[in-house]
Amino acid sequence: MMQSVSAQNRKRIAKTAHFVGLFIAMSIICIPGLWIVLNSFRPTVEIMAKPPVWIPNELNLDHYRAMFGGAGEGGVPVLTYFRNSMIISITSTVIALLVGMGGGYAFARYHFKGKSAIFVGLMVTRAVPGVALSLPLFIIFARLGIIDTHFGIILAYVAMNVPFTIWLIDGFMRQIPKELAEAAEIDGCTRWQAFWRVEFPVARSGIASAGIFAFLTSWNEYALASQLSRSTTSKTMPVGLLDFTSEFTLNWGGMCALAVLMILPALVLTFLVQKHLIAGLTFGGVKG
């Protein structure tokens, strides 16, 4: 009896400890994000206050209003940036996914000469920090005349994302027994049909998670985009944040407001596909 009570207590203590640990970890992760959201809704005075004002006295939409307002009122072309970001992220994600599906499938299913060398080569390109490439990229793009175009940035992002999508999709495809495609072929499918009607739907979760990662990488990327875009024709939202800096001042409130707008689509997207994302990331644990 005594033993079971102490075992119960120990369990309760462990549970509390877990909870506290989790709370601290989540605070560290979430508070900066929440601080941004909070700051986007309150006056600059309060943002700058020292010591910090934890509980806001006043919440308003001034920063948002100013952001969407004219140039003289501290406005920035938010909608243009949003559109640029969308076009660039979606296009590069779709291309990276298509290439990734083809490449991942080939790596998972076929034997060919130099397979492992090519695979390692692809992974090595991920080891080079993107910023290190920004100057050579800038020079080449400038010569080609594709600086400050959607095409240029999409090209850079596809190159950045493809190794990753290939690697992820290869992993998911490997988990799908090859007998599934064989059964489909015997059932009358061509290899192509077997892929689209059987292997693709089974790998859907994995492909969706690869897509999310690719999209978020493109959506959040700053370093390369800041080099390759020059004007509103191609500036993405992360680059647009810089519009709030000027020689002597930093418009923290405006920056936070734009940051919130930037987080929203990513949040919505992740929420929409979270079921797939979880299924995709835990694929190995699910028995078919």
Add this chain to the structure above:
Amino acid sequence: MAQVHLKNVVKKYGSLEVVHAINLDIEDGEFVVLVGPSGCGKSTTLRMIAGLEDISGGDIEIGDRVVNDLAPRDRNISMVFQNYALYPHMTVQENLGFSLKIAKFSQSEIDAAVQNAAEILSLTDLMDRKPGALSGGQRQRVAMGRAIVRHPDVFLFDEPLSNLDAKLRTQMRVEIKKLHQKVKSTIVYVTHDQIEAMTLADRIVIMRDGHIEQIGTPLDVFEHPVNTFVASFIGSPPMNFLEAQIDGGKIILQDGTALTMPAGYAANEGQKVTFGVRADNIMPQNHAMPAGNNMALVEMEVSLTEPLGTETLLFAELAGSEVQAKMLNPRPVQNGERLTFEISLDKCHIFDAQTGNALKAQ
């Protein structure tokens, strides 16, 4: 329905030849089992018939067509895989109807065919489930249902029962046999389990290292194995082998025991031979050994017993080798007990000690 002919079929992976010019003729409606230890080429052979592996040489005919270069979908075959390979994203209904849907049958035709297959395999209550929600035996039945829906010329089974537990395996074995009696199609079945092979097959094909060792009916290969490999592979427990030499027309075991030649075998004087005897043909005296003309008596000490209920396996030593004997109508036997055993010599086998081939009298 169709015959299947394999003519000098070869499979090479690079320079490694894994199937060596095998020939096999399978009759229409016949149930043929390819059996052998892992790596003997039986699955590869089946996959070549299916078209999932290219052949490196020879011809494969299904019906009257040479199918060497036909894709699997054009061979009118169906296959049941070891891991079932059910489409996890489709319900049982969709799994069963998939091949007909691909072949662009009308929905009503598909429904009728699926319903029919489901009834044959008692799957009607499971039609809306996905494979993940089925037990092993149910998945197995869906896999078979998917195979029979299209009325293929040939059914191919690749170790379909090896993922099931022992009890279910016996049950499904019976179902497969019943299925064959119902659909009467040609079946090629691969297994490494000799009991499955014996119970299911019209004819057994025993393979080793990419060669066919023997083709015959289950009783044929059991009673007349062509070599020691077949003799030890078919039958449970495996056949006992004893080294011996021919002297004065008799088989002389290593301890000097002299045995008369089994009927149908002939060996040269002085030839070194392997004497093969199944546990069923060594029994303690007075334990229901069927009477025969050519009986021998030996005395052995029992070292271990395995009671199985209707019979008990006795391990004993004869001429320096361990042999297994059988006791019908068992009574308790103590380890170390000395018993007189009868050997039914006409049921025994003589093999060449070097080549392992049976020394059949011409």
